[in-house]
Amino acid sequence: MKKIYLLSILAVTVLLASCGHGGQGELVGSYNRKFKNQRIPLGMVYIPPGHTPLGGSDEDITFSQAGPSRMTTIPAFFMDQTEISNAEYRQFTKWVRDSIAIVAMGYPQQYMMTQKGAAANALGGEKYIDWRKVGNGSSIWSGKGKGANAANASQLDNMYYSGLDALPGKKEIDIRKLEYTYGILNFDKAALGHKDPNSKRQDYIDRYSIAVYPDTMVWKTDYSYSQNDPMVRGYFNHPSYDDYPVIGVSWEQTQAFAHWRTQLYQGVASARKMPANARADYRLPSESEFEYAARGGNTKTKYPWGGPYI
Template identity: 45%
Template sequence: MKNFYFGVLGLSVLSVLNSCKTSGGDRGEVRGVSGKAFKQEQPYGMVYIPGGSFLMGQTDQDVTFAQTAQNKQVTVSPFFMDETETSNAKYKEFVNQVRDSIAITNYLQDDKYYYKPGGKNAKPDPSGKKYINWNYVAKNPVFSGGRGKGKAGAAASANQAKLQGMYYQGDDRIFDKNEIDVRLLKYNYALMVLREASNNRFDKSKRRSDFILRDTVPVYPDTLCWLNDFSYAANEPMVQGYFSHPAYLNYPVVGVTWRQVRAYTVWRGRYNDAYKDARGIPHRQPYELPTEAEFEYAARGGRIGNDYPWGGPYIKNSKGCLLANFKPGRGDYASDGGYYTVSVHSYFPNDFGLYNMAGNVAEWTASAYDEAASTFVHDMSPTFNYEAKASDPEVLKRKVVRGGSWKDIGYFLQNSTRGYEYQDTAKSYIGFRCVTHFLGRDIKDKRSNY
């Protein structure tokens, strides 16, 4: 019996040895898988925020006695952050690509707008999926209005005929103009809810699909928010022009819900991934909203104990000029240079190079709102997240809003002031900016890898 086991063991060892034969280049030593050298890039329009520790919470008197921003020393790892609030121009790029995607897929159904398999013997995707060729779309706009000469003009006119179903119909039309029915513009996306996956990692009954969030979100901003937010205010011109007129392209997008903003971050990541996939370049980390700790840390600009992003404690400079777009005094909106919002590059940036971290528009964060969050979140990269379901009570759908806006008094511009709004509401004074997290060690860390 002993000989039998020895023989089996001997065969097993021999099989293992035979299966592990190498080409000899590594001399039988484990050296790790090979890969291309990776160099961290700085995303366009973003600034690098070095990691660090800071005292998060109230530095000035708690005027409201809310006690929702108690002091806590926390550490934040390095990340990249948009230097400005997301502008109408950038958000409109998202809306336009969703519009064109729906037009090509549901209305045109023209093979010229899709990638063609390469090579003589290439076959279509076995799954039957087709992929839009956005380079072709850029050269041959879907919504060209029938302009052009010769074949190009004829093709554009043919497109227009097929696209009639995307415009308002019947009595919804004004002067018989072709206007896109924005209710059709919806974005479908999916992402992993990693926290829920972690919480249920030992549950054998769970499948991967249980932790995939799938959502369909209307992407067009709620332009009526300019009237909804203010009773008895003549804001019709803002409704009619703020998102659609080119004069406002570099102004911050507003009227977007938290769910719409998250859809934008997913689209932005996929847009960049497509470019990198075509060139064999590794992806960067996903685009996301900043946590409230990241937002406060970035707003402080590396300073300690400052009330406002520019330092403080004053909201005017030595010449008496206001340093942000907000509601000074008892309602003198114009004295800071803007009646409503202003361009995203207005005023001076803080020490990290970030514009309007206070004022102009308040900004959505990734964090769910809880009055006592500072008492139970971790002190390393702290945040409190909750994925609210449609059936949940409204109190669970609150998301943290930071920074204060054009219609707020100075208190709400303080770095530590917390506020919230419900994730499905759109306001004329709330916008957003994105972050993407740093891969590898800190750029400023010059120490050895060992």
């Protein structure tokens, strides 16, 4: 017992000595490495934190309480300066299109990342597309890229309209097959079941497969008795409308776009060795955030966008 007692005292002494190293015996905290990020994401503006009244600020019908104003505190965030354009959303659809094509062709080496040594071990055997080699995807679909062959080109036949769905003399991609698959951790589910000893992390992961091509038929369905056929055919793809807002995108498609944009940004952030907790996630703004940004610090206007006299 005496030996065990002495060894225990020695262990505690060594432990206390090691804890005091570097902090002079004081609690100094454990901090992540220094990180300074003053770069505003491209096309976005910085919205500083603050508090603002939300809701109606004009006279209301007596005792109706239809739109009571409430004070809300908003943390800082970045917000797109303009709506997402056709060109920006088209980058997403083409990324999905080319990803599906490369997988269908069996991951041709000319489009894949090549790593050696420690970098290859870090990938853990996973295959990653080198988007610098893919470019605008023309080499994939023309079949004229380096190392391209008839076998690879034939594996893309299933991505085109066929049979009675195809127009005579035209070879068009079946937009119904352009699906983006992703998964997110649902914190609401995790909060309800994380104390269950039988639960697993996979129980809280929501997985989605979303068709990403916008509904161009809204030009017909939203505008009855109108001659909008040219807009159906050309609004999303014609160069003249590149900087116009994308339309015909559902909430589910917007969520998929935000997830893809997050992954696009985090890929570069990881290469630059930015801390994981400093990499921004993209999402839709909440109602409070949108109204706060629209007011621009003006809390006396009748509406968030102003009033009859601004």
